[in-house]
Amino acid sequence: MPRPCSLPLLGTLLGTLLAPLARAQAPPPPPLLIMSAPGPQERVLVVAPHPDDESLCCAGLLQRARANGAAIAVVWITAGDGFELDAMLAEHTLWPKVGNLERLGARRLMEARAAADKLGVPRSQQYVLGYPDHGVVPLLGGFYSRTYHSRYTGLSTVSYPQALSPYAIYTGANLERDLERVMEEYRPTLVLAAAPQDLHPDHYGSGELARRLLERRGELPRLRYWIVHARRWPRPRGYHPGIPLLPPASAAALQWRLFPLDGAERARKLAALREHGSQMRLTAPFMYSFVRANEIFAAPGDWPGD
Numbered sequence: 001m002p003r004p005c006s007l008p009l010l011g012t013l014l015g016t017l018l019a020p021l022a023r024a025q026a027p028p029p030p031p032l033l034i035m036s037a038p039g040p041q042e043r044v045l046v047v048a049p050h051p052d053d054e055s056l057c058c059a060g061l062l063q064r065a066r067a068n069g070a071a072i073a074v075v076w077i078t079a080g081d082g083f084e085l086d087a088m089l090a091e092h093t094l095w096p097k098v099g100n101l102e103r104l105g106a107r108r109l110m111e112a113r114a115a116a117d118k119l120g121v122p123r124s125q126q127y128v129l130g131y132p133d134h135g136v137v138p139l140l141g142g143f144y145s146r147t148y149h150s151r152y153t154g155l156s157t158v159s160y161p162q163a164l165s166p167y168a169i170y171t172g173a174n175l176e177r178d179l180e181r182v183m184e185e186y187r188p189t190l191v192l193a194a195a196p197q198d199l200h201p202d203h204y205g206s207g208e209l210a211r212r213l214l215e216r217r218g219e220l221p222r223l224r225y226w227i228v229h230a231r232r233w234p235r236p237r238g239y240h241p242g243i244p245l246l247p248p249a250s251a252a253a254l255q256w257r258l259f260p261l262d263g264a265e266r267a268r269k270l271a272a273l274r275e276h277g278s279q280m281r282l283t284a285p286f287m288y289s290f291v292r293a294n295e296i297f298a299a300p301g302d303w304p305g306d
């Protein structure tokens with residue numbers, strides 16, 4: 001004789017049967033709004049933790065801003081000199097040493113300048129700070145006032161001659177002073193920096209530093225966030241220029257807006273990314289997946305003007 005169905009079991013059964021119906025009736029999320037392009041009075045500054053981030057996050061917006069008559073600039077916080085696998089390939093060695101990684105940093109900075117040239121960023125507005133790869137969070141924490149040594153390059157001072165402060169000791173205070181100097185000299189009206197939800201410590205660390213400096217200057221409404229590293233994102237990997245780039249679920253707390261790119265802007269973004277030959281060699285499918293129908297940006301709070 002069959003046992004009578006218990007109430008909790010009946011509830012589970014009903015829930016399972018009705019779930020597709022409930023999903024079908026759930027209202028779709030509201031469409032993301034479009035971000036307006038910078039006008040001729042704007043001065044745009046991209047805070048790039050590594051060489052290549054300027055192109056991944058913002059190549060389209062930089063091109064449009066320039067076409068509209070705005071000023072555009074990039075500041076690279078690190079030279080990306082901690083990418084050991086990259087150094088192994090570039091220097092043909094299984095055991096990259098300090099010199100190998102320093103040379104990799106110099107090469108990545110050259111690639112970044114070539115990419116920025118493609119996007120129309122004047123050389124005088126390409127700022128290199130040269131602080132250590134993977135060092136931003138330690139610098140802003142325990143090494144704010146004492147010397148940090150990079151375990152990748154063995155260096156403890158800025159070693160790239162084109163840097164804003166060559167030979168500056170690796171401390172958070174020096175990094176902060178240099179970024180402040182860029183802001184003071186360039187006086188940006190729009191700063192594009194990594195979101196707190198970006199998974200790479202150099203990214204969220206430099207984004208937080210930019211936020212802190214702007215807040216101190218009373219200019220926080222000038223900040224917009226971008227994101228490059230999130231779990232299993234963007235998908236699909238590879239070159240899909242017609243597909244929209246939508247924000248990752250992990251950053252849904254921010255109010256994202258879409259910045260649509262036209263065909264020529266996408267083509268030039270691809271060309272800029274290809275200048276990063278050392279990165280393309282290892283991470284091409286990831287890099288190509290940022291050449292999409294749009295880029296995405298978020299305000300730290302409510303969008304100014306809404």
Ligand SMILES: [Zn+2]
Pocket residue numbers: 049050053200203228
């Ligand atoms: Zn990066």
